[in-house]
Amino acid sequence: MIVEIQVLPLGTGSPSVSEYVAEAVKVLRDKGLNFKVTPMATVFEIDNFSQISDVLDEIxxxxxxxxxxRVVFVIRxxxxxxxxxxxxxKVESVMKRIRD
Known part of the structure; x- marks a missing residue:
């Protein structure tokens, strides 16, 4: 299963949220999950739905x-x-079609 998540902390007093995003990504790292940080969201792999709950609760x-x-979680x-x-x-499948 692949999950995409945006963590949007509200009430930080600053337009910059990178320190909070970094803390959320550390949760994925600490749980030993395969993840990729992108400019707009973080994508990670899990085995089952209960892992999503564990990740969200820790964040x-x-x-x-x-x-x-207050935190808004946007999840796909x-x-x-x-x-x-x-x-x-998934990425390689698309890139292969681009190269063809």
């Missing part, structure tokens, strides 16, 4: 520890039951 806790009382999930999804394979 929420870390935001609260930094004094953030790509799930397939017929085969395992991997970020690199």
């Amino acid at each position: 929420r806790k870390r935001m609260e520890a930094r004094g953030i009382k 999930i790509d799930y397939r039951s017929d085969k395992e999804l991997k970020m690199d394979r």
Whole structure:
């Protein structure tokens, strides 16, 4: 399963949110998940839906520890039951078609 997430902390007092995004990405790193940070969101791979809940709860806790009382999570999930999804394979599939 591939998940795309945006973590939008509200009430930071600054238009810059990179320190909060970095903290959210550290959650993925600390959980040993394969992830890729992009300019607008972070994409990561998980095995099951319960892992999403664990990730979100840990991000929420870390935001609260930094004094953030409100966080908007924007999440997209790509799930397939017929085969395992991997970020690199999806990208390579598109790039191969571009090269052809």
